[in-house]
Amino acid sequence: MIVLDKVSKRYGDFQVLTDCSTQVARSEVVVVCGPSGSGKSTLIKTVNGLEPFQGGTITVDGIDVGDPKTDLTRLRARIGMVFQNFELFPHMSVVQNIRVAQIKVLKRPEAEAHQKALALLDRVGLGEQAEKFPSQLSGGQQQRVAIARALAMDPIAMLFDEPTSALDPEMINEVLDVMQELAAEGMTMMVVTHEMGFARRVADRVIFMDEGRIVEDAETDQFFGTPRSDRAQLFLSKILHH
Amino acid sequence: MSDFDFSVILDNLPFLIEGLGMTFLLTLLAIAGGLAIGTLLALARLSGFAPLAMVAAAYTNFFRSLPLILVIFWFYFLVPLILGRPVGGFYSVLVAFILFEAAYYSEIIRAGISSVRSGQVAAARALGMNYWQTMGDVVLPQAFRAMTPVLLTQAIILFQDTSLVYVVGLKDFLVSAELVANRDQRLVEMFTFAAAVYLVFCLLGSYAVRRLQQRFAT
């Protein structure tokens, strides 16, 4: 479904990504972890073309992301993305947030978009909050709305960039639960997270990044059992014992 | 004080209100036109497309370095020349105000757009929105909300600046007041009244700005 082949990216002289290759199969859940600044966000944003890259190729569902002829807006409409800081639109109500791209991008009739929005809000447990504004919701609720907003586009895959790291600890699980459900339903997912419990429970594979390279790309059991690289071992010991 | 006769105001009220109407009409049309062109200029400057950004920057800097009265004169003589026929003071002055205000608005709008978090753009793009949808539905509504106090302040300045139209013989509020003042020999009364009217509207505007700033601060 998602194929990265030797993806490289520079910011001026600074090499952010070097020869990153991996694949995410249909219905697979892949967790990406690694120290701060290792390029996780950059990598995940290259998948839907939010970050341009200079070397290598990325294809999503057979579509070449790096090809200048590719209609990126159309591709993005089919890939859901959830951000660390939710990025709900603050001037729109919750239900408007979920409606707007359905109407503007997919050209769905308003009534249908509205119904879909309400159904998705129910699904993430926020059926009562449709008319509120994002600022009136807790962080965990906002992130669940953001997930609903992405799902409203009927995405073929979902990208998550540290969806729980801006949340108070007591709200992390309500978001992870929604993600776990999604995975159980067979959604293809690429998730940048430091929630190793989630990775263990939900991920099929774990990718470990360091200094712009994919250092480790292993089945989940194998990753947590015997990570091959020293850096991954060090990272795991830090993150699991703090 | 016994020499003062403020009844001159009441007697000429319809005439004065007509002048005030002209002042408001000019102010509102100049705001609307200035905002529209100012927004396009701001988008051009932020477009990342160098030739477009440079033209917009040149425009902005050019108009911001000219005194408004010069621009008014200039268009008063220039617009009829370009069109090859007289257009009347109103339209030439309106064009001058719009193009002049656009330069100031574009700077305000540019700052407003830049104040919207980049994550908002990323979120809109990630949903498949194109450039215009991202701007129109996500960025500009937030930018204008943040800018409203500054835009209103600029509108107050514009409201006062419209009095400059006397130079092309347009009958705005101040000109009407002056006409009455001279004709009825009631200079003190009329100019006091005129000052009071400008003061009231500008104070109202400032009050609105403060209220908005308080609302946005919370």
Ligand SMILES: Nc1ncnc2c1ncn2[C@@H]1O[C@H](COP(=O)(O)OP(=O)(O)OP(=O)(O)O)[C@@H](O)[C@H]1O
């Ligand atoms: N616009 C930019 N210009 C220059 N350098 C950048 C830019 N964006 C990111 N970088 C750099 O690229 C590197 C990778 O950034 P990235 O955000 O992908 O890391 P990350 O693994 O997601 O880190 P974190 O865990 O802190 O989110 C960092 O060193 C960062 O400073």
Ligand SMILES: [Mg+2]
């Ligand atoms: Mg990151």
